[in-house]
Amino acid sequence: MKTIARCLSGGLSFGLLLLAKIAFSQTLTISCGAVGAELSLCKEAVSAWTKKTGHQVEVISTPNSSTERLALYQQIFSAKSSDIDVFQIDIIWPGLLANHLVDLSPYTKGVEKQHFPTLVENNTVSGKLVAMPWFVDTAFLYYRKDLLEKYNQPVPTTWQQLSDIGKTIQNQEHEKGNAQLWGYVWQGRAYEGLTCNALEWLSSYNGGSIVDNNGKITVNSKAAESALSLAGQWVGQISPPGVLNYTEEEARGVFQSGNAVFMRNWPYAWALAQGEESAIKGKVGIVALPKGGPEGKHASTLGGWQLAVSKYSKYPKLAADLTLFLTSYDIQKQRLLKGAFNPTIKSLYEDQEVIAAAPVAKTLVKSLEQSVARPSTATKSKYNQVSNLFFNAVHNVLAGKEAPKQALKKLEKKLKRIKRKKWN
Template sequence: MHKTVLGVAATVAMTVSSVASAATVSIACGSVGQEFEVCKQGAETWAKQNGHTIRMVSVPADANEQLTFFQQLLSANSADLDVVRIDVIWTGMLAQHLVDLKPHVPDDELGKFFKPLVANNTVEGKLVALPWFTDAGILYYRKDLLEKYKQQVPTTWQELATVAKTVTDGERKAGNAKIQGFVFQAKAAESLTCNALEWIDSFGGGTIVDETGKVTVNNPKAVEALTFFSSLIGNVAPKGVLNYSEEESRGVFQSGQAVFMRNWPYAWALANAKDSPVKDKVGVAALPKGGAEGKHTGTLGGWQLSVSKYSKNQEAAIALTKYLTSAEEQKRRALVASFNPTRPDLYQDAEVLKTNPFFASLQTTFTQAVARPSKATRGKYSKMSSEFRNSVHATLSGRGSAADNLKSLEGKLNRLSGKGKW
């Protein structure tokens, strides 16, 4: 009888403890492609395993609007966010509002992530985020159309323009009036900063602002790159790209109405979904070089998970962050939605490579990727990026030449930085 009472008491105590420790954890995921749903699945799996509840926080699709949203909430010390998905370029801007995760992640576990991402997420010795998935711009192409017109995958941007014209001319003669040569992201948003940085770097024109903070964007190679891409608008690329972000580009390509597309790796799973018109017709390659003397490059992207200092559920939020960035969860995300892991070992995983064969070459892509100058420009990165993409958008839209617009941009960035001091 005594043992029975003790047993019941222990059970009740465990139940009370479980209920007391249960938390509703809010998480802000992204909204591009399948990201929201895949994030929700992972978070809810963790919650069921640990007796918690998940509250999904909707965020704007545009990255800049997301940043503004987070800055407003965090600056107000709001407890409405527990786990926050942040861009690779936001760590310095938001660090003061984020929990130091270093005491919660053993060194041997931290060593299993890509080292550059861990370094990027470490601000003044504090690990303010864990790497969740990484990105770099890549080229998608229609294998069937290139084969039909006996064309090779282009290795330079100039070749891409030639191949695209050959294929579109042939398709239009065959009655496909809607076919376009090349779609990308030219809306005046952060995605254009990424695209234009790839163009300039591939032509050998540098990174807008160098590591020392010097403004370098006004140079002959950068002028050459932007002049070339402005010549594509209304020719190889539809004028509509001036309003395209990632999803608009994918929509055109996945509907079968484009030969080439620049996008992030997430588009692979969607392009090969069962209901996709281009299923099994798509190939992936490194983005082209800016001529024979140029180089293959893609802008380094990616998203991290952080925990708000103002969370009332920090223990649970940290546990969720560790779960979502674990090897098992990153593998699931790679298999169901082509999200690029932040753990090098998963690029050798046979199951991951079978589902995403192009992952085998992505480690090289990430090694050669160009980083946006967020560290050099610090808290002024957003303003710098805005000035840059507005200048590029003006050039692409025919409002001034690349040479004139970059000269004007140079002056604006020098004034913004205090001549390199930022």
């Protein structure tokens, strides 16, 4: 009887402990992107944190378009809503959203020193660490190794070369009945992704940025005119007319189904292109984006995403713990090996398992040295307006609505009107 009593007592104690744990368990919400394997990897990592802490997390997917996502976030912050505790934010948003975000410094215990200093600096606004780096991006040129070999063509080093090679292979494949093949796919929709593409074109032609580091408007230049003139020729020639509505996933869909020679995209597309269900598995190469010409340079827009805690969260300490877990060494390594999301922790690039499994990581380090930053720091709170004007002007050129010279001149006037005496 005593044994039974002890068993009942033990079972009761365990039950009480379980009830206590459930009673103290909180539920957080996190917004995650859904590009490629993003959403599934986010859910996987969140499940590991739930198992570790006993707290629950609801994962909320957000629009793939960064422009649409920002609009959604601003609406949530404007309402001071506690509906989302942890936000996945773009590299260009910390300054814009800082007033709505928690300073993570009291929770990090200095772990941010493991990350690339430039990213930590980017996420520090007025001395407050408002976001933790999660993954860093820089764009690559993806190419079909098999098609270049088939037609004895080199990997292009300039945009003009890409245009010529893409057209040559596309035309010859069309003659052989492969009418669906296009020379080049990229992100041409009027959104932030087009700002990234067009900024690369300008920089590769030595045209600088839209606004320089000192806040001077520099977009109306001969180099920018040359860059946009060539890009405008791609639509309907080596790029499908529908490219004007492509984001990252539409471009990847065409390329991964075997219907494009070249593609501009972020590193995440590498793992998917090598997946078991990919039509081009083993047929893809990656290289730096082309130069604007013999005197130009390779240029890739610096991208990436961070995790930030909402100032309106009911559980800021818990949300900070989740953020630090998701941006940790082990989780970033897992995301790299499974989804090609490149780490923000420097030491991971020396990890032998990473080196063996992810050749993209080595290429990324080189590409980071050629990266060009969007002028979000120089234009401060006006960056979103600046980018909107820029990608709409570029889109008008690509759609044949305006000549490059005319579009750039009008853009310069609009930017001056926004800036006035200074950016603020």
